[in-house]
Amino acid sequence: MYGKMHSACLYGIEGVMIGVEVDLANGLPQTSIIGLPDSAVREAVERVRAAVKNCGYSYPQQRVTINLAPADLRKEGSAFDLAIALGILTTSGQLVMPEAENMLLIGELALDGSLRPVNGVLSMVEAARRAGFKAVLVPPGNAAEAVLITGISVYTAGHLRDLPQPGQPEAPEMVGKKADVRPASGSQPGGLPFPVTVSEEGASQKRPPVLALTLEHLKYLPESKSPAGMIMREEQLMQEDYSDVIGQNHVKRALTIAAAGMHNIILIGPPGTGKTMLIKRLPGILPRLSDTESLEVTKIFSASGKLKDASGGLLRSRPFRSPHHTISAAGLIGGGGVPKPGEVSLAHRGILFLDELPEFSRSVLEVLRQPLEDGVVTISRARASFTFPARFLLACSMNPCMCGFLGAGNPHQRCTCSPAKIAQYRAKISGPLLDRMDMQVVVPRPKDWDRTAPALSTAQMRTEVLCAQAVQAERYKHLPISWNSELSGAALRRYASLGAEGGELLNHILESLGLSMRAHDRIIKLARTIADLEGQADIGSAHLAEAVQYRNLDRQVMAEEEV
Numbered sequence: 001m002y003g004k005m006h007s008a009c010l011y012g013i014e015g016v017m018i019g020v021e022v023d024l025a026n027g028l029p030q031t032s033i034i035g036l037p038d039s040a041v042r043e044a045v046e047r048v049r050a051a052v053k054n055c056g057y058s059y060p061q062q063r064v065t066i067n068l069a070p071a072d073l074r075k076e077g078s079a080f081d082l083a084i085a086l087g088i089l090t091t092s093g094q095l096v097m098p099e100a101e102n103m104l105l106i107g108e109l110a111l112d113g114s115l116r117p118v119n120g121v122l123s124m125v126e127a128a129r130r131a132g133f134k135a136v137l138v139p140p141g142n143a144a145e146a147v148l149i150t151g152i153s154v155y156t157a158g159h160l161r162d163l164p165q166p167g168q169p170e171a172p173e174m175v176g177k178k179a180d181v182r183p184a185s186g187s188q189p190g191g192l193p194f195p196v197t198v199s200e201e202g203a204s205q206k207r208p209p210v211l212a213l214t215l216e217h218l219k220y221l222p223e224s225k226s227p228a229g230m231i232m233r234e235e236q237l238m239q240e241d242y243s244d245v246i247g248q249n250h251v252k253r254a255l256t257i258a259a260a261g262m263h264n265i266i267l268i269g270p271p272g273t274g275k276t277m278l279i280k281r282l283p284g285i286l287p288r289l290s291d292t293e294s295l296e297v298t299k300i301f302s303a304s305g306k307l308k309d310a311s312g313g314l315l316r317s318r319p320f321r322s323p324h325h326t327i328s329a330a331g332l333i334g335g336g337g338v339p340k341p342g343e344v345s346l347a348h349r350g351i352l353f354l355d356e357l358p359e360f361s362r363s364v365l366e367v368l369r370q371p372l373e374d375g376v377v378t379i380s381r382a383r384a385s386f387t388f389p390a391r392f393l394l395a396c397s398m399n400p401c402m403c404g405f406l407g408a409g410n411p412h413q414r415c416t417c418s419p420a421k422i423a424q425y426r427a428k429i430s431g432p433l434l435d436r437m438d439m440q441v442v443v444p445r446p447k448d449w450d451r452t453a454p455a456l457s458t459a460q461m462r463t464e465v466l467c468a469q470a471v472q473a474e475r476y477k478h479l480p481i482s483w484n485s486e487l488s489g490a491a492l493r494r495y496a497s498l499g500a501e502g503g504e505l506l507n508h509i510l511e512s513l514g515l516s517m518r519a520h521d522r523i524i525k526l527a528r529t530i531a532d533l534e535g536q537a538d539i540g541s542a543h544l545a546e547a548v549q550y551r552n553l554d555r556q557v558m559a560e561e562e563v
Contacts, residue, residue, distance in 0.1 A: 003091030006104050006133070007083035008124035009075055012386040013303040013341060015120065015127030019069040020080060022087035027063035035068030038076040047109050048085045055113040055160040060092045074383055076338050078108035079118040082137070085109060085160065095163070104128040104136040113160035117141030122302040125149045145302060145310035240281050243457040245274050247446040252456045254441045254550060258393065259285050260468035261484040261529030264372070264436060266357065266396040268552065269443030270408040275397040279353055282395060283320045285462040287469050293349045296389060300348055304341050319350030325359040333367045339379040339386045344371050347392040357396040358428040365433055368394070372436045401425055408445055438485070438522045439550040468532040484529045492521060496528040502544055509548050523547045
């Protein structure tokens, strides 16, 4: 006796369809799961056995072989429990699911038969839709997440007891006929995704009935009716406002430029000058995620088990991640026996904030170099290689020296660090990593403490950013990029070309400061964003000059070498 159900698992952050094949044969009662299962999958045998018995069904007293196909792909997690249980019940003749190949089954079983939510349902349902499945059955805890994907019917059952139970007779008029069943919840999905029949043997009085699992036993969840075809979450902007920060208008200008082009930025200054306050208000001036970006980000959080409430729809606010400086390289970049997304992937399309940058281990910081260039993270293991998206704005803050008061300009707080200690402190940040910072801005101690003076607000800065982002969206509408910081190669030469005067000026600056070719390209991209903020189609000398003046640490290093 052979039966097959369909389930899914995660491969990185993407869903992969898995065929759950069940074979019953004569022999000593035992159950084997094959197809590279991990511990959680192997333990499904005991969960399914207890759930089946506690719900009034019979567990086969035969040799049960369960194959998870494809067999060469490592399977992990508890999402296969429901498919295994229904596969055993249908193969043993206790349930009938005609055309079961059209429904995806996802869910973990408790010992009493109740269904528990699992991680990564969003990616699994999206993969099922691409594979041509018509319906998906998920636990109630994953229902809000599953309905975010359109084009596939979503059903939910909270317990195996929600399915037909032994001893429940079928209606005589349904025997041997197709059932055109509407969901019991009252919603109208427009028809069944597959025909359901009741076997005539099930109606015989000589043996227990064979129960038909139809969609009337399941709760149907209607699709989103939003114009974009997806439920959207409009979260409130952060309560903090840039008007709370006294002065520092030049830093606010730098942050506006960084947000307008998604450029990396580092703030350097004495303690208490507002570096952390300024960066933590940065999400408030960034535009909302687009539909494509929103789905990408939500899938990452779903696969990581961090999508706590999907009832509001897809995530629309850009992520803001601020890990502690004790984080490991695996925690930052991702890793594990079966790699999971790290902080750089959780910050995808948003902001990764590293406060007190020199306090992070240098080996941890060095792993940022590749994702800052490529926008992805590739983690290789013996069995497979996983690629996670990691295109983010890196925002950092640091003190100028170990004591923090170098250049503070306060006679009561003088720097006590020797030149050797200052060099040792700054050496924690390697040259290649610093070279990838588009903007290096000094944040001095405020001199004017007048809170009544007018200050730039979040609304004003956000308006400028949105205008510049709209210009970029129109410019790059036929390209797979969205921001000036993503320009490279021929696209950089085409959309950020410099005139003869600008090229000569930049070459002179590069020779004077000894900057790399990477810095050369990053200065041009930064100047392109400044021109967009000014509403200029061409990059002028003033835009280049402003972009160069944000390379503060490069100028300081050059001055120290000359001394």
